[in-house]
Amino acid sequence: MKKQAEKGKITALYERLSHDDERAGESVSIENQKRILEDYARKNGFTNIRHFTDDGVRGTTFKRPGLDAMLDEIRAGNVATVIIKDQSRIGRDVVEVGLLKRTFDEYHVRFIAANDNLDTANGFDIMSIFRDVINEWYVADTSRKIKTVFKSRMEKGLRCSRSVCYGYLASKEDKHEWIIDEEAAAIVRRIFHSVLAGESIASISRAFRAEQIPIPSEHWKRIGAPVRAAKYADPYAWSVTTISSILKRPEYMGRKILGKTVCENYKTKSTRKTAPEEQYVFDGAIPAIVDEETWHTVQRLRETVRRAPKRKAAPNRLTGLLYCADCGAKLTHRYNLVQGKWIEDAFICSNYRKLTRDCSMHHIPTQKIEAAILAAIQRVSWYVQNNEAEFIERVREASDLRQEETVKECKQRLSKAQRRHKELDGLVKKLYEGNATGKIPDKHFTRLLTEYDEEQAGLEAAIGEWQEQLDTWNADRLNTDKFIELAKRYTDFTELTTPMLNEFIEKIIVHEGKGSGNDRRQRIDIYLNFIGAFEVPAHIVTPMEAEEQRRQQEEQAEKEAHSQGLAKSAGATEALKAADPMKWVGLMNACKAQAEEIIRYELIYV
Structure with missing residues (x-):
């Protein structure tokens, strides 16, 4: 048996264990690897041994503290021999392992894999290349199996991650089920209701800091739950980012969404956010903290950028709700403050006197539009509470999609398109078989396949459109009930509050005014949430x-x-x-x- 060539140099014993390897048990543990390598070195006369260890590091990662320290010693000329348990310990990437072996050769380092009978002192071993390929294949195969298991679990609505978002706790009976953490849920509700009341995220964070409300990580720490961010300087330092992330979580309205990210590369573990159609959505699978209407209203409010004017603490609450009837642009709030008094407080079209797209002014005072909104909400709310059956009938008659004949025709078209789409699948299959057996020439095969593909693409688009119409019809019936429930919450009111404005109003279309002075007339179209533009019969006086x-x-x-x-x-x-x-x-x-x-x-x- 060959001994170390140069006296005094290091015999490097390298051990590596990943989290995936831990499933194999004691056989690949760091302690077991050290024992095997020390026994091998002693039996074969290797002295001056030093261990280099990487615990909990993947074989596809080659930025490892232990490996880097060993390579530094090799490049310094201090290592004579490197011994590992088997080739998979050095890594599971054919290219990277090949580069490491080249480094060993360059610095005349003997490389031994004890369990694989590999010793570079015995010359080139062709089997070592195959072992490297098999080691990489093992990682790829394991990644594929894990993805399959995760996909199967997500299809059944089972979570693959044990992380729990703020406002919930993992159930003691089942760690994958969530229960409401009432203390944190109260803060979540307050955040949503504050946005609904017109408060900015920055003002919410300032209020939380002043009241010394613990941030999520501090809250979890105090109740003994797992903490994600272990390091933080101020336990009350609520950031805009933290509050914004809470507002975006659909879990708070009871919706479980699985598969939000996917691993793109099993070597680098790089991930990407998935598209909505790739995700697994289960409504009502989590106890809701806020109702669905509040959640969606807050998302709509956050889509509009609101900037507070000079010398004012908050932006105008109508910002983002008013649209120009002629060009479709949003109306901009215009204000002038002189000696503490507003001499102008109104909205105008944002395209007015623009170089790229000019439009007329569409000037409307804030006081007048708010008075009109209040009157409209009062009128329709009273009508709902006193003529509910008539209201439901009028709403359902307002759209063609609610007519039974239209729905029936839509269903017939959808069924016919689905049958034809299925027939085309069979024709394409037969087309391939005919071409493979030589019955259909390549020229006709290509032409027919193109025609079938185009027809299927058109059918898929039509099926999606008709299905969406049916879904909208069903949703409209449900939305009518939601509006009735909303109207009944406001039974007696004489002023327009910000939450009321945001809950009732979807958008307002402002037309150009006609006339001047007391004779000026201006049309506005008010669209209400859930039911759109609705007018109470003119003969009714509330x-x-x-x-x-x-x-x-x-x-x-x-x-x-x-x-x-x-x-x-x-x-x-x-x-x-x-x-x-x-x-x-x-x-x-x-x-x-x-x-x-x-x-x-x-x-x-x-």
């Missing part, structure tokens, strides 16, 4: 409208009485002037002196 009409009549009567009083006073003054001019002059002088005294007093007081 109690709020009746009260407003009574108030306006009283104001008009007061104005007329005041005008009549002024007219009588003016007539009496003219009569006095004509009857006794000297007395009339004295009366005027007395009134003037009294007015000057009042002005002088106000100036002194100020």
Whole structure:
């Protein structure tokens, strides 16, 4: 048996264990590898041994502390021999292992794999190449099997990860099932309701810091749950990123989504986010913390960028809801503040006087649009509460998709298209068989295959469109019930609150105004969540409208009485002037002196 060629150099014993290898048990443990290598070195006369170890590192990764330290010693000329248990310990990548072996040759290092009977001192071993290939194949095959297991679990709605998002805890009975963590869930609900109330994410984070509410990692630490981010300086430092990530989680409305990411490369373990059609979605599989309507409303609100104007703490709450009827652009809030008073508070088309796309102004004061919104919500809410059956009927009649004949025709078209799509699958199969047996020439095969593919593509598009129409029809029936439930939550209100605005209003289309002054008229189309544009029958007068009409009549009567009083006073003054001019002059002088005294007093007081 050959001994070390150079006295004093290191005999490097290298051990590696990955998390996947741990499933094999004691046979590949670090302790077992060390024992095997030490026994081999002692029996074969190798001395001056030193262990280089990588524990919990994959064989496809070649940036390892133990391996790097050994390579540094090799390049320094301090290593004579490298001994490993088997070739898989050095790595499971044919290219990278080949580069390592080249490094060993370059620095005249003897390489031994004890269990594989590989010793470079005995010359080239062709089997070592095959072993490297098999070792890499093992990783690829293991990755494929793991993916298959994960896919099978996700198809059944079973989680492959034990991580739990803030607001939930893993059940003690089943770690893959979630239960609500009431303390954290209250914070989650507060975040959603704060956004619904018009608060910015930055203001929410500031409030949480001021109240010293623990961040998720600190909360988990305090209750003894697994902590993801172990290192953090401030336990109350809520960041905008943390709150934004909470607002984006669909789990909070009870939706379980599996397969959000997929491993692209088993060597690098690089992952990518999956498309929605690749994911596994299970509605109602998790206890909901916020209702579905609140979640979707918050997502819609966050799509619009809202910037607070100068000298104001928050942006206008109507931002993102108003659209131009002519060009479709969003309306921009315009404001001017002079000496603490708003001289203009209105919305205009964002394309007004633009170089690239000009549009008319579409000017509408904020106060007037909010009054119109409040009146519309009051009117439709009262109508829903007092004429629910009639409301449901009118809503369902408002769309062609809700007509039974249209739905029936849509279902017939969908069924026919699905049958034809299935027939084409059979024809394509027969086409391939005919071409393979020589019955159909390549020329006809290519032409027919192209025609079938084009017809199938068209059918798939039509099937998707018709199915979407049917789903929309079914959803509309459900949405009517949701709007009724929303309207019943607001039974008596006299002012427009921000949560009410965000819950009721989907969008508002603003048309260009006509006329000027008191004669100016401007049309606005208000689209309500769940039901779209809906108008209460014109003959219906709600109690709020009746009260407003009574108030306006009283104001008009007061104005007329005041005008009549002024007219009588003016007539009496003219009569006095004509009857006794000297007395009339004295009366005027007395009134003037009294007015000057009042002005002088106000100036002194100020």
